Amino acid sequence: MTFTRRWLLGALLAGVATPALAEAPTRSPRPLRRGGAAAPPDASDLVARAALGGAVAYVAVDAATGEVIEASNAALRLPPASTAKAITALYALDRLGPDFRFTTRLLATGPIENGIIQGDLVLAGSGDPTLSTDALGDMAAKLKAAGVRGVTGRYVAEAGALPAISAIDPEQPAHVGYNPALSGLNLNFNRVHFEWKRAPKGYAVTMDARAERFVPPVAMARMEVVTRDLPVYTYMGGQGSDSWTVASSALGKAGSRWLPVRHPETYTAEVFQTLARAQGIDLPAAQVVRVRPEGRTLVEWQSEPLREILRDMLKYSTNITAEAVGLAASGEASLAQSARAMSLWANGSFGISAEFRDHSGLGGRSRVSAADMASALAQAERRGLGLRPILKTLEIGGAKGRRKPGQPVTVAAKTGTLNFVSGLVGIASPSGGRDLVFAIYCADRTRRDALTMDDRERPPGMPEWTARARGLQRSLIERWAALPA
Structure with a gap:
């Protein structure tokens, strides 16, 4: 079963919000230099260099304390795209249990x-x-x-x-x-x-x-x-x-x-x-x-246990898996009702104000702020709800492929991509530094809303825009890893 399922996947191409995070500033103050070291690039310069248009919102918090490290437009509600699957995974684990099998x-x-x-x-x-x-x-x-x-x-x-x-x-x-x-x-x-x-x-x-x-x-x-x-x-x-x-x-x-x-x-x-x-x-x-x-x-x-199903869902971002486990968790009679039930669960469990219209993030009408997503992930991390072990991990920074070696950062994260929408949420673990929970959302909704149905599979300019958004997300994480604790 395991090998076949992975072959198919390969064919696809309770608490309240931390007060410091709930009251995150619109923009964070510029950080101080480390002693004798060059200050990391200013976040506003990184955003300007990406030239994405629309809105960029982000927040990074200390995973242990909830202290806001840096934030901009943190309360702005944007489409989460497939980062919604992180909430779906937590919802399914809570309602069905990690050992549930279909x-x-x-x-x-x-x-x-x-x-x-x-x-x-x-x-x-x-x-x-x-x-x-x-x-x-x-x-x-x-x-x-x-x-x-x-x-x-x-x-x-x-x-x-x-x-x-x-x-x-x-x-x-x-x-x-x-x-x-x-x-x-x-x-x-x-x-x-x-x-x-x-x-x-x-x-x-x-x-x-x-x-x-x-x-x-x-x-x-x-x-x-x-x-x-x-x-x-x-x-x-x-x-x-x-x-x-x-x-x-x-x-x-x-x-x-x-x-x-x-x-x-x-x-x-x-x-x-x-x-x-x-x-x-x-x-x-x-x-x-x-x-x-x-x-x-x-x-x-x-099927395999739910935890393994969710691991693959988060890795391969399979929309049908997210919808099926969300519907199974809610027991509701329609996708709209099921998404509403998950929204109520997330908002009640983590003290946030998100609105999900589905469980996969495929539709563009869901809304969540960077502050709320980071708050939910930070609380899940502190409560040991088991999300980090099933998130996809990667390493950014370090000497590989860089003229000037930076600080390596291990990231357990979920990406999300729609037309002119890009998100990245997760936990960053700098080498020798503190763990950071982060959420970054980029969205040019004007450009997205102007697309015709014929353009929605491969919109002109979309690959270049997405590459710049992902570059910005990587640069922000590298910046936060370099900030003094």
């Missing part, structure tokens, strides 16, 4: 006689965002080992564990793989693999649910190559089906990409039916339901 089951509603279930076979989901085709293949093999060859009744796909959500953020382009649907049955992060090759007449295309060991074809997602320039993709959803077209001028000789799945319960059910057939198990077309039939468990598949 479980997918195969149930029989009647006895097995001569290899035939006298009743229905139920594929029962729990909302597992990490379920893979390889896991379904192993479940089919176990079903065969249990002596099952067919059913007298129905093949049922039960998807009621989570609400049915057609897309995380409706303001994203239809074809981007990081904005899939969700349900109680999810598979391969709810993406389908589209591959094309130029043929003597047009293109040969395939749609499949590939993992590492199994590559079953998929019929519920269809692709047609159309002679045109724009739009590159169009989408039309049917009853349990996804119909796509793609512009021939965009394809070239050959290639592939992952597309989102909008009917994940149908997708999962079809893939299991195909894998079961390969094991000699004959199943009829699936019937999707949202209420689980009573039955005896024949096979079950468990």
Whole structure:
């Protein structure tokens, strides 16, 4: 399970706020030089040099005491992007526990006689965002080992564990793989693999649910190559089906990409039916339901513990994982209600005033200030809530790649990127210095709001803007590491 899940991920491209932080100044005073050492660059100079436009907000605090080291626009509420996943991780750990596991089951509603279930076979989901085709293949093999060859009744796909959500953020382009649907049955992060090759007449295309060991074809997602320039993709959803077209001028000789799945319960059910057939198990077309039939468990598949799921979520920034664990933690009937429940939990637990519209940060309407995010992380750190060990770690500064060696800083952090929005939050540990909790947000909302839907996947100027924002974030952390304690 572990290796397959990581392979799939690789394919993706209680208390109150610390008073000192809650009352953080709009700008911090210029720090004093260390004895005999050159003062680090002034923060305002670093911001001006980045030339990002819009707003830059940041705060750095002593992790042990909550003392504000430096801050600017700390109370300004900006989109958190994927840094929201840090709060989602804390929320899920609190509500579900670090050892929680998602479980997918195969149930029989009647006895097995001569290899035939006298009743229905139920594929029962729990909302597992990490379920893979390889896991379904192993479940089919176990079903065969249990002596099952067919059913007298129905093949049922039960998807009621989570609400049915057609897309995380409706303001994203239809074809981007990081904005899939969700349900109680999810598979391969709810993406389908589209591959094309130029043929003597047009293109040969395939749609499949590939993992590492199994590559079953998929019929519920269809692709047609159309002679045109724009739009590159169009989408039309049917009853349990996804119909796509793609512009021939965009394809070239050959290639592939992952597309989102909008009917994940149908997708999962079809893939299991195909894998079961390969094991000699004959199943009829699936019937999707949202209420689980009573039955005896024949096979079950468990995810890794929640702590490991969250570690991968924070490393790879998988949106579907954030939404699934957030929805599982809240038990609410919609994404909006679930995000509201998480906001109330965060605000009550840490004495902050954040507003989350989802659990992943994919939508641009969530709002949090640098002061509030840093306060939440600082309190979580002092309470030992277990976030730092699952954050992605990196080292900045030091001699590597620098003409003048600086002070190495180990950083456990979560990044966040939307169009013309960039965030970095976490804990910085300078070599030989004090631990710092920080939050940095950069956002040019005017430029972001002006984008057309066609520009939102690859906006002009976005790579350069993001590179400058990340450079500023790195420079600020290096500056804070160099300040006197």
